[in-house]
Amino acid sequence: MKFETRCVHTGVDKDATYLSATTPIYPTSTFRWDNLDSHRGFDYTRSGNPTRKALEENLAALEGGIDCRATCTGMSAIVAALQLVSPGDHVITGHDIYGGTYRLFDKVLRDQGIDFSFVDMGQPTQVEAAIKSNTKAIWIETPSNPLLNIVDLNAIVAIAKKHQLITMADNTFLSPYFQRPLDHGVDVVMHSTTKYLNGHSDVVGGAVICKHQQHAERISYIVNAMGLACSPFDAWLVLRGVKTLGPRMEAHQRGADAVARFLNEHPGVEKVYYPGLPTHPGHELAKKQQFGFGAMVSFELKGGRPAVEKFLSKLKIFQLAESLGGVESLIDYPDTMTHSSMSKEDRRTAGITENTLRLSVGIEHPDDLITDLAAGLSAVSQ
Ligand SMILES: Cc1ncc(COP(=O)(O)O)c(C=O)c1O
Known part of the structure; x- marks a missing residue:
């Protein structure tokens, strides 16, 4: 199916009881178990919810990933993605990224032992020059915020592969309609769904989409353990927004x-x-x-x-x-x-x-x- 068709139909056909044309909202915190050993796929909404799962299926498909976790803000999606690095690791990113991302990196995660270098990512040579022995990841924002500098995805991915670094990209500014970083070899894509994906300024939300199983499992674990997932109602709104x-x-x-x-x-x-x-x-x-x-x-x-x-x-x-x-x-x-x-x-x-x-x-x-x-x-x- 073409992209626009997937926007409308992926993750939508979920109501086997009444065959509703849209995905139902499941505003429940918990789910009954059939017996002591089994339930029907969901046990507690922080860990999983059918409406949120529908959105996650949709966004994973649109970005070309294997899995997605929908979070309560774009910032919580970044927090989750950054759990792929550990204290003592070093991350390279742009000097003109979104201010809130900059604040999280410079004022919060730095205090927790993660080191950051902010460079001109429009110059891949600057990225390579910033690599240290403890560098673990490169965080990409393209176009950058607010000056719309373009980062060469293929060039950064090539550097990352050479040095075995994880690449993560904030794709908020273009949405998967205009750019799909995973197709360029990026490992993890993040969104503030607050923006184009929802599109109607009535939700704050985020998403992390992974291409590799080990990243997907870790992000899924972290989103549950840290309590970062979005509400069923917000997931439903974003799913509705994505259709257009x-x-x-x-x-x-x-x-x-x-x-x-x-x-x-x-x-x-x-x-x-x-x-x-x-x-x-x-x-x-x-x-x-x-x-x-x-x-x-x-x-x-x-x-x-x-x-x-x-x-x-x-x-x-x-x-x-x-x-x-x-x-x-x-x-x-x-x-x-x-x-x-x-x-x-x-x-x-x-x-x-x-x-x-x-x-x-x-x-x-x-x-x-x-x-x-x-x-x-x-x-x-x-
Ligand atoms: C590029 C970009 N990334 C991330 C965020 C953070 O998203 P949220 O406000 O949904 O937490 C924003 C918010 O403006 C943004 O512009």
Whole structure:
């Protein structure tokens, strides 16, 4: 079956009693046993639940993995994935990853004995140069957040294989509709399902998808032992959202492309970061390893924070809010919002300035989005 068909049908046909067209929600904490030795596949919802299992089947199939665990947030999915490394191990990652991931690595897991190097992952030579005798894994985010740098999946996987390292990729920004890291040899994929997979800004959730049995077993064990799994209701919402993933991603991308081209021509804009623009340094690589360019667009507005404030004051459609991937367009100021958990120095090293704005382009009509941004830009120039 083609991708869009699998989005609609995988993990759905679960109701043998009434043949309902959608997967039922099982809002139960526990399940009766038939006798002292057997039950019908589920005993306690932290360990497993039929609705969550349906979502897990669906996401594993879409990413091309052998198994998936659906978690209660994207961060809990990262926590679970990072249990594949141990205290004393070293992990290499990008210097421009999502701020919350950076905080978890730098401020929590480092204190628990895991060492991290934050490098420019756009330069595979920097990744190889950072390898130490205790390096165990490489954490990839591509496109990166918020500057949409593209990491060469094949090149990083080749380095990892040479040094026997585990590769893990956060595929939140593109979803499996536009990118499938496991097909490039990555070992583990993680999602914040809060974003495109659910797509309607009404759930926080996560997922870890594995390609190898030993990783899948460990993640499954950890999600149960640490209590990281998502609720049946949230699983049901994400499963419902995934059904429209393909058409939504196409609509998101149509708007992002129009918005990026508009901003790129505007004299009030210093620079646009969108891999779909032929001038983007990662454009050719993105064409090679992705099936689309996605709908995250960042840009540098001329005029610093005062200009940013004027610009934002005129927006009616783009809502000033963190998060991304919902049907409604959002705008984020990474310096005080999504990336405030990084130090100012680290933000500047990563290329985030006081002019940087990040758009999550929704599925509204592109003309309305452009009109909205044009109103903001004209306020800045007055
Ligand atoms: C790329 C990326 N990864 C992970 C996360 C964390 O996900 P959650 O907020 O669902 O915990 C986010 C959240 O914004 C994100 O943008």
